[in-house]
Amino acid sequence: MTSSQVALDALIVGRAETAVAGPFEIAVKAGEALVVTGPNGAGKSTLLRTLAGLLRPVGGAIRLNGLIAADGEPAARLADVAHYVGHRHGMKPQITIADNLTFWARYLGGAPGLRPSAALAAVGLAGIDDVPFGYLSAGQQRRASLARLAVVRRTVWILDEPTAALDLASQERFAGMVADHLRTGGIAIAATHHPLGLDQAETLHIPARDAASEAAMTIDEADLATAEGWL
């Protein structure tokens, strides 16, 4: 795992054909973190969602070196070797936290990590395995969704504001999880306004977009339909 790396090769991210940010030219190696910074609307989430395979790059490429997928073959896509934790929790409110984590462990497959109860203990939620996810407070929900990172071992963690709802103690605990991940050859790519203990991390700053490029954005019909369904 020591020689593995993720490289952004003239990567341009956006929605459909419209570029939002980039080109990015940077590499992150095993044991390293990349912190993505920038003002609201700059394109941090767009970049992370592209890395997670949820959006297609507008240009350029994501190149992988030495990253091995669950089947033992070199990974073809970053999503196959990555955990993505976005703004949404990805947990069903009506089923227990343990069942949610068991679902994720099965869905992600690959190298087994901690059992759900141990993963919950790692985020300071020991003993509440059988509580429905929807009963938790905002900060507890965030911590439970971060426990996903521990139930299956994956080399690359893609994290979008992972500690937004967390109190100080929980932020510190999570910083410890990230540090352990890096120490064991993991890679973390995170948009975060909190330090996360990543003082040594490389920073990728995305500047503010100008008004003209904001106005030129096309509406993503699929996202709009999802938003309307939710409202």
Ligand SMILES: Nc1ncnc2c1ncn2[C@@H]1O[C@H](COP(=O)(O)OP(=O)(O)OP(=O)(O)O)[C@@H](O)[C@H]1O
């Ligand atoms: N579904 C969508 N369709 C079209 N444009 C979108 C869509 N989602 C986001 N955008 C636009 O893409 C740009 C970048 O948004 P993005 O969410 O990546 O920013 P961000 O840097 O993560 O911001 P924040 O700090 O507020 O989370 C914004 O101009 C936003 O309006």
